[in-house]
Amino acid sequence: xxxxxxxxxxxxxxxxxxxxxxxxxxxxxxxxxxxxxxxxxxxxxxxxxxxxxxxxxxxxxxxxxxxxxxxxxxxxxxxxxxxxxxxxxxxxxxxxxxxxxxxxxxxxxxxxxxxxxxxxxxxxxxxxxxxxxxxxxxxxxxxxxxxxxxxxxxxxxxxxxxxxxxxxxxxxxx
Numbered sequence: 001x002x003x004x005x006x007x008x009x010x011x012x013x014x015x016x017x018x019x020x021x022x023x024x025x026x027x028x029x030x031x032x033x034x035x036x037x038x039x040x041x042x043x044x045x046x047x048x049x050x051x052x053x054x055x056x057x058x059x060x061x062x063x064x065x066x067x068x069x070x071x072x073x074x075x076x077x078x079x080x081x082x083x084x085x086x087x088x089x090x091x092x093x094x095x096x097x098x099x100x101x102x103x104x105x106x107x108x109x110x111x112x113x114x115x116x117x118x119x120x121x122x123x124x125x126x127x128x129x130x131x132x133x134x135x136x137x138x139x140x141x142x143x144x145x146x147x148x149x150x151x152x153x154x155x156x157x158x159x160x161x162x163x164x165x166x167x168x169x170x171x172x173x174x
Contacts, residue, residue: 007031021045021065036060043069044088055081057119067091067111074099074166079123082106090134101127112138113157119143125150136160 007029009015014037022045024102032041033056040063043049049069054077055061062083067090074095078084079102086109089095095115101123108129112120113136124130125145131152135141137160149151 002024010037013037014173016040016060018042024048027051033058038053039063040085041065045069052078059083060107062086064088073097074150079104081120085109087111091115096140105129110134114138120145122146128152131155 001075009029009031012035015035016037017040018035018038019040019042021042025043025046026048027050029054033053036057037084039060041061042065044065045068047068047070049066050071050072051065053076055076056077058081060083061081063086064084065088067088068093071089071092072094077097078087080101082103082105084104085106086113087107090111090112093095093114093116093138098112098117098121098159100121104127106126107131110124112135113134115138117138117144118140122145124133125148129152130148130150132155133153134155136157136158139160141161
C-alpha cells in the first residue's frame with residue numbers, strides 16, 4: 001500500500017514499458033524522468049496520482065496514459081517530447097491547464113475529455129501529425145485554438161463542451 005515508489009529506476013536504462021495501472025501510487029520518483037529507453041508509461045486509474053515530474057530524458061516515450069488520475073497539471077517538458085504520439089488524460093477532472101506543445105513532431109492523439117481545461121494552447125493548432133482530439137464533456141472549455149496546420153485531423157470530439165454539442169469528423173480529401 002505504498003504511495004511512493006522507491007527511487008530505483010535510474011539503473012533501468014533498457015526499460016521500455018512501465019505499467020502501473022490501478023495502483024495506489026501518489027507520485028513517481030524523480031529517476032523516472034531519466035528513463036531514456038521508456039516507450040510506454042501507463043498510470044491509468046491511479047486515482048491518488050497527483051503530480052507528474054519533469055520528463056528530462058524521456059526521448060523515446062511514445063505513449064503516456066494518465067487517464068482517471070488526480071493530476072492537476074503537466075510539466076512544461078511534456079511539450080518537448082519529440083517521440084510522443086499519444087497522450088491520454090481522460091477523466092482527469094482536476095486538470096485545468098495544458099502546456100504548450102512545442103516540439104511534438106509525431107503527436108497523433110490527445111484525449112482531454114472530462115477534464116477542467118479552460119483553454120487549449122495555440123500550439124495544438126500547429127501539430128501537423130494530429131489525427132484525433134477528444135474534448136468530450138469539457139464543459140469549462142472557453143477558448144478553442146485555430147487549427148492552422150492540422151491537415152491530418154480526422155476526429156474532433158466536442159460533445160458536451162460549452163460551445164457546441166456536436167461531433168465533428170475531419171479528413172483531408174485528396
